[in-house]
Amino acid sequence: MSFQRNRLSAADIKTKRDEPAFYDCLDSTLDYCWRLFQAGVTDRQCAFHMPTLATVRPDGTPSIRTVVLRSVDPDRRQLRFHTDIRSSKVGEITEQPRVAVHFYDAKSKVQLRIDGTASLHHDDAAAAKAWRGTRPLSRQCYRVEQNPGTAIADPTEAFAPSDWQDDEAGRSNFAAVTISFDALEWLYLSAHGHRRAQFTWHDGDMRATWLVP
Ligand SMILES: Cc1cc2nc3c(=O)[nH]c(=O)nc-3n(C[C@H](O)[C@H](O)[C@H](O)COP(=O)(O)O)c2cc1C
Numbered sequence: 001m002s003f004q005r006n007r008l009s010a011a012d013i014k015t016k017r018d019e020p021a022f023y024d025c026l027d028s029t030l031d032y033c034w035r036l037f038q039a040g041v042t043d044r045q046c047a048f049h050m051p052t053l054a055t056v057r058p059d060g061t062p063s064i065r066t067v068v069l070r071s072v073d074p075d076r077r078q079l080r081f082h083t084d085i086r087s088s089k090v091g092e093i094t095e096q097p098r099v100a101v102h103f104y105d106a107k108s109k110v111q112l113r114i115d116g117t118a119s120l121h122h123d124d125a126a127a128a129k130a131w132r133g134t135r136p137l138s139r140q141c142y143r144v145e146q147n148p149g150t151a152i153a154d155p156t157e158a159f160a161p162s163d164w165q166d167d168e169a170g171r172s173n174f175a176a177v178t179i180s181f182d183a184l185e186w187l188y189l190s191a192h193g194h195r196r197a198q199f200t201w202h203d204g205d206m207r208a209t210w211l212v213p
Contacts, residue, residue, distance in 0.1 A: 007032055008127060014041055017093075019190060019192060020032070020188075022188075023188070023190070023192075023195060024195075026197055026199075026208040026209075026210070029186055029188075029195070029197050030184075030186075030199055030208065031164075032110075033184060033186060033199075034072070034074050036048050036103070036108065036110060036112065037069070037072040037074075037079065038072060040067075040069040040072070040103070041069055041070065041072055043110065044180070046102060046105065047103070047104050047105035047106065047107065048069060048105055048112075049068060049069055050066050050067070050068055050104060051066070051067060051069055051101050051103045052064050052065065052066055052101065052103075053065060053066075053067045053081070053089065053099060053100075053101050054100040054101070054102065054104040055089050055092040055093055055096070055099050055101060055118075056092060056095075056096045056098070056142055057088075057092055058091075058092070058095050058096075063088070063089070063092060064102075067081040067082075067083070067090065068081060068082070069081060070082055070130070070133075070140070070176075076180060077116075077180060077181050077182070077201065078178050078179065078180050078181075079101065079116075079179045079181070080130065080176055080177065080178045080179070081176075081177055081179075082130060082138070082174065082175070082176055083146050083175050084141065084144075084148050084173050084174070084175070084179055085120075085122055085172075085173050085174065085175040086147040086148055086173060087131050087147075087148045087149065088148075088149055090120060090175060090177075093118045093120060093177065094107070094120065096118070097117045097118045098115070098116075098117060098118075099115075099116055099117070099118045099179060100114065100115050100116075101113070101114045101116070101179060101181075102115060109189045109190065110182060110186065110187070110188050111185055111187040111189075111195075112185070112187075113173065113184070113185045114117065114179070114181040114183065114185075115181060115182065115183040116179040116180050116181030116182065116183075117180050117181075117182075118173055118177050118178070119177070119178050119179075119180070120176075120177055121140075121175060121176040121177070121178065122174075122175045124128075126176055126178070127174065127175060127176045130174075130176035131171055131174050131176075134174075136167060139160075139167065139169075139170050139171075139174075140170070141170070141171075142170030142171070142174045143159065143169050143170040143175040144158045144159060144173075145158075145174075146158070170186070180204070182200060182201045183198070183199070183200045183201075184198070184199045184201075185197070185198050185201070185211075186198070187213065193213075194213035195210070195213065196210065196211040196212065196213040197210050197211060198211050
């Protein structure tokens with residue numbers, strides 16, 4: 001697999017029938033998935049930059065929200081996002097680490113869905129490294145005094161002005177979440193015929209199959 005380029009260009013689209021090279025090829029399809037993930041990390045304009053994360057609440061009901069894709073590790077099949085340790089999703093992941101993530105890019109007409117297991121990093125080296133990579137503006141989110149989701153009478157209550165001075169304030173509320181996935185489902189929409197594929201990994205072995213769209 002090659003992950004040389006992060007950005008997707010028109011040169012990626014070659015074909016018979018004006019379809020992308022991955023159209024009838026499972027290997028190229030998987031390769032393209034990784035390139036979309038990489039583009040999601042590096043290109044803020046890419047739709048893959050903001051996937052939807054699904055967790056399960058303790059009462060069994062589903063819960064979804066947008067997160068920012070921060071990194072991808074093809075060798076470990078891992079994605080990472082950042083969050084506030086006090087947020088509801090962290091409690092949900094602690095109770096039930098099985099999660100799903102949804103991506104859709106209207107430009108490439110690709111939907112990806114992954115099933116995986118989330119791991120929380122708060123006081124460890126992974127969290128420290130992730131925190132060092134955050135920008136000052138992103139750090140501000142972690143400085144709110146009350147837990148995210150707390151009902152407040154006045155929306156300006158959420159920040160104390162002194163919080164803005166200390167760049168490290170908020171570190172104790174910061175968490176990195178990695179999602180190791182074992183199933184990835186692809187859907188590509190085309191007037192020539194949609195393509196749906198599934199990739200699963202069991203003990204290091206990958207299985208790939210086309211599915212009826
Ligand atoms: C564009 C966008 C990007 C977001 N990125 C993140 C993120 O990276 N991490 C995060 O915890 N919340 C992010 N949020 C907020 C979540 O969608 C959500 O509202 C919040 O985390 C509370 O979720 P929870 O109560 O389910 O924990 C983002 C929201 C939007 C609209």
